[in-house]
Amino acid sequence: MRADRVTVGNRRSRSCDVAIVGAGITGLSVAFHLLSRARREVMIFDRAGVAAEASGVQPGGVRQQWSTRVNCLLVRESLQTYHAIGDALSSTVRPVFQPCGYMFVAHSEGRLARLAADVEVQNEAGVPSQILTPDEAGDRVPDLRADTLLGAAWCAEDGYFDRPQSVVAAYGEAAERLGAVLEVVEVTRLAPASGRWRLTLSNGSSIEAHQVVLATGYDTTALLEPLGISLPIVKEPRYLFLSQPIRERLLEPLVVSGERSFAAKQLADGRVLASHTAADGDPATSAAAWRQAIRERIVEMLPRLQYVSFPILVDGYYDTTPDHQPIVGELLGGLWIAAGFSGHGFMLAPAIGRRVAAALDLDPIDALLSFFSPGRLKEPAAISERDWVV
Numbered sequence: 044m045r046a047d048r049v050t051v052g053n054r055r056s057r058s059c060d061v062a063i064v065g066a067g068i069t070g071l072s073v074a075f076h077l078l079s080r081a082r083r084e085v086m087i088f089d090r091a092g093v094a095a096e097a098s099g100v101q102p103g104g105v106r107q108q109w110s111t112r113v114n115c116l117l118v119r120e121s122l123q124t125y126h127a128i129g130d131a132l133s134s135t136v137r138p139v140f141q142p143c144g145y146m147f148v149a150h151s152e153g154r155l156a157r158l159a160a161d162v163e164v165q166n167e168a169g170v171p172s173q174i175l176t177p178d179e180a181g182d183r184v185p186d187l188r189a190d191t192l193l194g195a196a197w198c199a200e201d202g203y204f205d206r207p208q209s210v211v212a213a214y215g216e217a218a219e220r221l222g223a224v225l226e227v228v229e230v231t232r233l234a235p236a237s238g239r240w241r242l243t244l245s246n247g248s249s250i251e252a253h254q255v256v257l258a259t260g261y262d263t264t265a266l267l268e269p270l271g272i273s274l275p276i277v278k279e280p281r282y283l284f285l286s287q288p289i290r291e292r293l294l295e296p297l298v299v300s301g302e303r304s305f306a307a308k309q310l311a312d313g314r315v316l317a318s319h320t321a322a323d324g325d326p327a328t329s330a331a332a333w334r335q336a337i338r339e340r341i342v343e344m345l346p347r348l349q350y351v352s353f354p355i356l357v358d359g360y361y362d363t364t365p366d367h368q369p370i371v372g373e374l375l376g377g378l379w380i381a382a383g384f385s386g387h388g389f390m391l392a393p394a395i396g397r398r399v400a401a402a403l404d405l406d407p408i409d410a411l412l413s414f415f416s417p418g419r420l421k422e423p424a425a426i427s428e429r430d431w432v433v
């Protein structure tokens with residue numbers, strides 16, 4: 044179904060029921076779920092196309108090991124969807140979720156106690172995670188230097204997609220099949236217009252919509268500030284180091300050390316991914332030091348990887364909030380936000396998209412979604428997520 048066109052003065056203007064700004068995984072999931080519920084005119088606007096920002100960089104990690112119950116429950120729900128995402132979206136490409144397991148290691152008693160407390164939260168939410176002894180950790184990760192650990196948290200159901208970008212594309216393909224219209228153009232301004240919202244576009248045209256969803260990542264603040272709305276979403280650079288594809292399987296689970304600011308995993312295409320999660324500064328001058336830090340962690344914990352080199356540096360941005368939780372809800376009548384995913388938006392997208400679509404249809408706000416309401420930012424951080432970085 045195409046949005047209609049009306050003429051305003053001598054400029055062409057158009058209207059639709061719902062305008063979604065941002066064609067990342069969040070905006071596309073909202074569009075798909077909206078159109079799965081009922082026919083309506085949905086338009087998606089992105090200044091650079093599908094998966095142009097974080098959604099096009101993320102390597103497809105999905106974990107249920109969180110320190111807050113809300114994230115455990117939402118990711119657990121998303122994971123159920125992700126297990127059969129090709130069928131759910133009837134996509135031509137069939138992305139496969141590979142449950143390789145995530146291991147969070149502890150080098151100190153304090154970190155082990157923290158991981159144990161998180162495992163309790165996770166188990167109460169139905170997540171089958173557990174604490175492992177160093178030897179048990181060593182059994183799951185070949186050549187892991189178990190003597191450097193006091194223990195680890197482990198969930199065998201956590202894992203990675205083989206082709207993460209095809210998941211994003213599949214949401215876009217499904218939304219368009221159901222009638223969404225995607226336009227590659229920037230939204231430069233939002234303004235109320237007689238009970239609707241007028242979106243000014245960078246090509247000089249405009250469109251009016253009954254409802255607007257801002258799924259615009261770190262740039263959401265730029266559209267809101269002229270409306271007098273200031274939200275604490277910060278653009279935070281993140282870096283991934285990748286090897287060339289390696290035929291041999293060297294590292295199956297994801298291994299994360301929060302204390303060493305380190306994570307590593309071999310992806311489905313054979314590349315080994317490593318990150319120095321505290322990397323900060325200008326890559327042009329600091330990348331060599333970050334590679335060196337990664338090498339030191341590898342020698343300490345995963346010597347099997349010591350001859351792997353990481354020539355490829357991939358960068359992207361987290362849209363980070365103070366409590367490391369997304370901001371999802373209605374800001375003004377008909378104007379919605381779904382942004383600030385703080386590094387875990389890919390794994391939340393199915394559960395969030397479903398809930399935002401229901402809320403746009405005026406269903407009662409789901410109890411889990413209400414945790415992320417913009418209003419919570421005035422309160423002390425009751426749902427602060429502490430294990431948010433990887």
Ligand SMILES: Cc1cc2nc3c(=O)[nH]c(=O)nc-3n(C[C@H](O)[C@H](O)[C@H](O)COP(=O)(O)OP(=O)(O)OC[C@H]3O[C@@H](n4cnc5c(N)ncnc54)[C@H](O)[C@@H]3O)c2cc1C
Pocket residue numbers: 064065066067068069070088089090091092093094095096097098099100101102103104105228229230231258259260261262263266281282283358359360361381382384385386387388389390391433
């Ligand atoms: C290095 C890295 C690794 C990550 N790893 C994981 C992971 O393993 N698992 C996980 O769950 N998450 C991961 N994430 C986080 C995840 O990628 C994001 O949380 C998620 O992709 C956010 O999706 P989004 O659709 O909300 O935002 P984005 O993907 O950032 O999309 C926002 C879109 O809005 C568009 N836009 C912005 N302003 C405008 C405007 N004014 N007009 C038109 N268009 C506009 C942009 O072009 C962009 O396409 C990672 C992120 C990074 C950077």
